[in-house]
Amino acid sequence: MFPGREALAVLLPMATAVVALWMAACGGSSGGGDDFWDADGASDADADADTDSDGDTDTSTWSGPAAFADEVVDAPGATGEGSGDANNAVNGVRGGGQFAGGTDVFSLGCEVGVDNTIVLGWSGTRFWDGPGADLAVFENAFEYQGANFMDQVIVEVSADGESWVALPHDYVHADETVYSTDPLMWPGFAGVTPVLLHEEDNPVDPFDPALAGGDHFDLADLPAEDPVTQQIMASGGLHVRLVTAPSRTNPDTGEPYLRDAISNGADIDGVYARYLTED
Numbered sequence: 144m145f146p147g148r149e150a151l152a153v154l155l156p157m158a159t160a161v162v163a164l165w166m167a168a169c170g171g172s173s174g175g176g177d178d179f180w181d182a183d184g185a186s187d188a189d190a191d192a193d194t195d196s197d198g199d200t201d202t203s204t205w206s207g208p209a210a211f212a213d214e215v216v217d218a219p220g221a222t223g224e225g226s227g228d229a230n231n232a233v234n235g236v237r238g239g240g241q242f243a244g245g246t247d248v249f250s251l252g253c254e255v256g257v258d259n260t261i262v263l264g265w266s267g268t269r270f271w272d273g274p275g276a277d278l279a280v281f282e283n284a285f286e287y288q289g290a291n292f293m294d295q296v297i298v299e300v301s302a303d304g305e306s307w308v309a310l311p312h313d314y315v316h317a318d319e320t321v322y323s324t325d326p327l328m329w330p331g332f333a334g335v336t337p338v339l340l341h342e343e344d345n346p347v348d349p350f351d352p353a354l355a356g357g358d359h360f361d362l363a364d365l366p367a368e369d370p371v372t373q374q375i376m377a378s379g380g381l382h383v384r385l386v387t388a389p390s391r392t393n394p395d396t397g398e399p400y401l402r403d404a405i406s407n408g409a410d411i412d413g414v415y416a417r418y419l420t421e422d
Contacts, residue, residue, distance in 0.1 A: 220258025
C-alpha cells in the first residue's frame with residue numbers, strides 16, 4: 144500500500160537528505176569533467192575511489208582496451224617506404240610469433256642523430272602511472288635454433304617532448320664485453336621478447352605478457368629523484384622515445400652496448416599505453 148500524504152511529508156525530506164549526504168561522500172555532483180578515461184571512454188568516476196599501496200589510482204575496474212601510440216612525432220631515419228615507413232610503428236602491432244619476426248615494422252639504425260630513434264605519442268592524450276605495467280613495447284625479437292635474436296631498445300619518456308628520462312635498464316652478463324643471447328641478461332630493455340600480439344590474427348590483451356609477448360614497463364620504476372619523473376607523475380607522460388641500445392654507451396664499460404652480430408638496428412612494431420587521459 145502507498146503511504147498517505149502525512150507520511151510522505153515526513154519521508155520525502157529524509158530521503159532528500161540521505162541523497163545529499165551520499166553525493167557529498169562520493170565527491171560532489173553527478174556532472175562529468177575532464178577526468179581519467181580509457182580507450183572505451185570510461186571515466187575515473189568508477190576508478191578514483193580507491194588507491195593502491197603506492198598511491199596510484201586503482202584502475203582495476205576499467206574495462207576498455209589499452210591504446211597503441213598513433214602519432215609519429217619524430218623519426219629522423221624515415222624514408223616513407225617499406226621498413227623505412229615510420230607509420231608502421233603507429234598502425235597497430237602485427238607480431239610474427241615466437242619463432243619469426245613481423246614485417247609490419249619501422250626499422251631503426253644505430254647512427255646517432257641519423258636513424259637511431261623514433262618518438263611516438265598518443266593523439267590528444269597523456270599516459271600515466273597506474274597499477275602494474277603502464278607501457279608495452281613490441282619490437283621484433285624471436286627464437287631460433289635454441290637461441291634468441293634480439294635488437295635491444297632503450298625506452299625513454301617525456302612530459303613535454305624536451306626533457307627525457309630512461310626506464311632503468313642494465314646488461315648484467317658476467318663479462319659485459321661478450322654479447323649474450325639470453326634475454327635474462329638484458330633486464331629493462333625492449334626488443335628482447337618475441338611478439339605474439341597481432342591486431343587481426345591474435346587480438347589479445349597487450350598487457351598480458353603470456354598472450355601478447357613484448358616487453359612491459361612500469362613508470363613507477365623511473366628514478367624518483369629525477370625532475371622529469373616528477374613531472375610525469377604530476378602531469379602525465381606525453382611522448383615515448385625508443386633508442387637503439389648500441390647507439391648508447393654502457394656505463395659499465397664506457398663502450399656502446401653490444402649487439403647481435405647480424406643486427407643492424409631495432410624494428411619497431413608498436414607501443415601500447417594502459418592508462419590515458421585527455422591532454
